Amino acid sequence: MTRSIQILLSVITVLSMTFAMDGRQVVHAADQTAQSSLVLPDLIQEALARNPELVAARKQWEASTSRIAQARSLDDPTLSVHLWNFPQTFNVTQTQNSIFGLSQNLPFPGKLALKGEIASRSAEITEQGLRAKERELVARLKQAYYDLFLAHKAIQIHHEQAELLRQFFEIANAKFRTGKGSQADVLKAQVELSVLHQQLPVLEQHRETAAALLNTILDRAPRSPFDIPQEPSLMPLDTTTIEDLHRLALNARPELKAAELVVRQSEQSRALAQRQYYPDFNVMFQRFQNFQANDGFGAYVAMTIPFAFWTKPKYDAGVQEAAASVAAARAQQHQLENLTRFQVNDLLAKVRASEQVARLYHTTILPQAVQNLEAARAGYRAGTGGFLDLIDTQRAWRGYQQEYYRALVERERRLAELEQVIGTDLNGNS
Numbered sequence: 001m002t003r004s005i006q007i008l009l010s011v012i013t014v015l016s017m018t019f020a021m022d023g024r025q026v027v028h029a030a031d032q033t034a035q036s037s038l039v040l041p042d043l044i045q046e047a048l049a050r051n052p053e054l055v056a057a058r059k060q061w062e063a064s065t066s067r068i069a070q071a072r073s074l075d076d077p078t079l080s081v082h083l084w085n086f087p088q089t090f091n092v093t094q095t096q097n098s099i100f101g102l103s104q105n106l107p108f109p110g111k112l113a114l115k116g117e118i119a120s121r122s123a124e125i126t127e128q129g130l131r132a133k134e135r136e137l138v139a140r141l142k143q144a145y146y147d148l149f150l151a152h153k154a155i156q157i158h159h160e161q162a163e164l165l166r167q168f169f170e171i172a173n174a175k176f177r178t179g180k181g182s183q184a185d186v187l188k189a190q191v192e193l194s195v196l197h198q199q200l201p202v203l204e205q206h207r208e209t210a211a212a213l214l215n216t217i218l219d220r221a222p223r224s225p226f227d228i229p230q231e232p233s234l235m236p237l238d239t240t241t242i243e244d245l246h247r248l249a250l251n252a253r254p255e256l257k258a259a260e261l262v263v264r265q266s267e268q269s270r271a272l273a274q275r276q277y278y279p280d281f282n283v284m285f286q287r288f289q290n291f292q293a294n295d296g297f298g299a300y301v302a303m304t305i306p307f308a309f310w311t312k313p314k315y316d317a318g319v320q321e322a323a324a325s326v327a328a329a330r331a332q333q334h335q336l337e338n339l340t341r342f343q344v345n346d347l348l349a350k351v352r353a354s355e356q357v358a359r360l361y362h363t364t365i366l367p368q369a370v371q372n373l374e375a376a377r378a379g380y381r382a383g384t385g386g387f388l389d390l391i392d393t394q395r396a397w398r399g400y401q402q403e404y405y406r407a408l409v410e411r412e413r414r415l416a417e418l419e420q421v422i423g424t425d426l427n428g429n430s
Contacts, residue, residue, distance in 0.1 A: 037227055037228055037229070037230045038145070038148075038226055038227040038228060038229045038230065039230065040142065040145055040229075040230065043141060043145060043214075043218065044138055044141060044142075046218055047137055047138070047141050047217055047218050047219075048134060048137070048138075050218060050219040051137055051217060051218070051219055052219060053133060053137065054130070054133060054134060054137060057129065057130040057133045058130060060126055060129075060130075061123065061127050061129075061130050064119075064122055064123040064126040064127075065123045067119045067122065067123070068116055068119040068120050068123060070119070071112075071115040071116050071118065071119035072112050072113070072115065072116035072119075073112075074104065074105070074106070074107075074112070075104075075105045077102060077103065077104045078101075078102070078103045078104070079100075079101070079102055080099075080100070080101040080102075080103065080284075081098070081099070081100055081101075082097070082098070082099035082100075082101070083097075083098055083099075084096055084097035084098075084099070085097060096290065096291050097288065097289075097290055098288070098289040098290075099286050099287070099288055099289075099298075100286065100287045100289070101284050101285065101286040101287075101300070102284065102285050102286075103282055103283065103284035103285075103300070104282070104283055104284075105280065105281070105282050106280065106281040106282070106283060107280045107281075108275060108278035108279060108280055108281075110275055111272065111275050111276075111278075111280075114268055114271055114272040114275065115272065117268050118265055118268050118269055118272065121261050121262075121264055121265035121268065122265065124261050125258050125261045125262060125265070128254040128255070128257045128258035128261065129254070129258060131254035131257075131423075132253075132254035132255050132258070132423075135254065135419070135420045135423060136420055137217065138416070138419070138420070138425075139416040139417055139419065139420040140217060140416075141214070141217050141218075142412065142413075142415075142416040143412075143413045143416050144210060144213045144214040144217055145214060145229055146229070146232060146409045146412045146413060147210040147213070147409065148207065148210040148211055148214055148226065148229050149228075149229035149230070149231065149232070149409065150210075150405055150406065150409045151203065151206045151207035151209075151210045151211075152207060152228055152229065153231075153405045154203050154206065154207075154402065154405075155200070155203050155204065155207060157398060157401050157402060157405075158196065158199060158200055158203055161196060161394065161398050162193065162196055162197075164394060165189060165192050165193050165196060165394065166193070168189050168192075168377075168387075168390060168391070168394070169186065169189035169190065169193065171377075171380065171381060172185040172186045172188075172189050172387060173186050173189075175381075180383060184387075185387035188387055188388070188391060189387075189391075192391060192394075211223075211224075211225075211226050214226065231408075232408055232409070232411070232412045234355060234358055234359060234362070234408070234411075236355070237351070237415075237426055242344065242345060242348060245344045245348060245418075245422060246340075246341055246344055248422050248423075248424065249340050249341075249344050249421060249422040249423060250337060250340065252422060252423035252424045253340060253421065253422060253423035254423055255336060255340075255423075256333070256336055256337065256340060256423075259329070259332060259333040259336050260333060262329045262332070262333070263326065263329040263330055263333055265329075266322065266325045266326040266328075266329040267326055269322050269325065269326075270319065270322035270323055270325070270326055272322075273315070273318040273319045273321070273322040274319055274322075276306060276315045276318060276319075277306055277307060277312075277315055278306070279303045279304045279305060279306060279307075280303070280304045281301065281302065281303050281304075282300075282301070282302040282303075283299075283300070283301055284299065284300035284301075285297070285298075285299055285300075286298035286299065286300065340421060343418075343421045344418065344421060344422065347414055347415075347417050347421060348418060350410075350414040351411055351414045351415050351418060354407050354408075354410040354411035354414060355411050357403075357407040358404060358407040358408045358411060361400060361403060361404035361407060362404060365400050365404075366397075366400055366401065366404060369393075369396060369397040369400045370397065372393050372396070372397070373393045373394060373397050376389050376390045376393040376394075377390060
């Protein structure tokens with residue numbers, strides 16, 4: 001009698017846990033049925049339009065373009081009034097000489113044009129910084145998207161495994177009732193269900209964190225709901241040779257374009273430094289009004305002397321500084337090219353490694369694990385296999401499923417990084 005009561009309590013406990021888990025599973029399945037899939041290209045367009053980092057970067061670019069006209073413009077003209085020999089009564093109408101002048105500083109021809117070109121290069125560098133920020137944001141968005149997919153998939157696997165364990169419990173309980181099994185098998189199934197039930201809150205927390213990160217990138221409220229992300233495919237890259245990827249990266253990566261623009265800007269700064277040896281001018285036109293005398297006009301021209309021996313070393317140092325900046329910019333450009341080649345090699349190897357692992361799981365390991373699970377289930381039903389073998393097979397199958405989707409998501413994460421380094425999309429998702 002006591003043994004029957006223990007069995008009954010075990011059954012009630014397991015069934016209550018199963019109903020609770022089945023309730024969540026029904027809700028999860030209903031959500032998947034009701035919700036449409038979350039499309040990555042739509043999210044990318046939304047992020048590019050709304051993300052505050054990109055909004056700030058675009059405003060910085062607009063600000064830099066406004067500096068071009070400022071750099072090309074002349075200094076403000078100067079209006080002057082000179083009153084000479086006015087009487088002690090301070091009556092300015094009786095001043096002996098009143099001189100009204102309008103003067104303008106005129107830099108040597110070519111200086112303003114070079115300043116405008118330097119400002120234009122600066123604006124173009126800021127634009128490439130914006131393009132780099134866009135590529136970075138797209139990479140982060142893709143990684144967050146596939147992290148959310150992995151979190152959803154982990155919960156789905158959890159519910160599938162809970163249903164499988166419930167079936168194992170029913171098999172063990174049925175065998176025990178007929179005297180062909182042991183109570184230990186029933187209790188083992190109960191323990192496995194308890195352990196699985198304990199993992200669900202952690203999996204749900206991972207999903208909430210992944211969704212909150214995606215909402216942050218999209219400039220949404222942290223708890224805004226999402227549909228179910230689409231499963232990534234294992235289609236190989238269109239560009240397969242490393243040389244093609246190197247060439248693509250060297251031509252398309254915004255950071256490399258910015259480095260090239262920095263070299264050009266440094267060269268133009270050096271040209272401007274060399275032009276500082278040439279004088280600037282100041283031109284003034286004047287109108288003379290004389291008290292009880294004839295009025296008249298006057299003109300004034302002044303010129304700087306930058307080649308004086310006491311000022312020339314300053315300009316020599318400026319030219320040397322500009323030449324060093326050119327050399328530094330070229331070295332940094334070369335270093336970035338080398339780094340880009342390394343990153344392409346490294347990330348492509350990681351993409352291919354993750355792809356090979358995922359394919360191995362998909363084509364070989366998972367089908368074999370399913371066959372092994374079915375064989376263990378049939379063996380336990382027939383009494384030729386133990387319940388521990390069945391549980392171990394179930395654990396292995398669950399682990400293989402998780403590892404498969406981790407490899408699939410890892411491939412997409414590395415592919416997103418590779419696209420960021422190259423500066424363009426490789427799989428049509430952006």
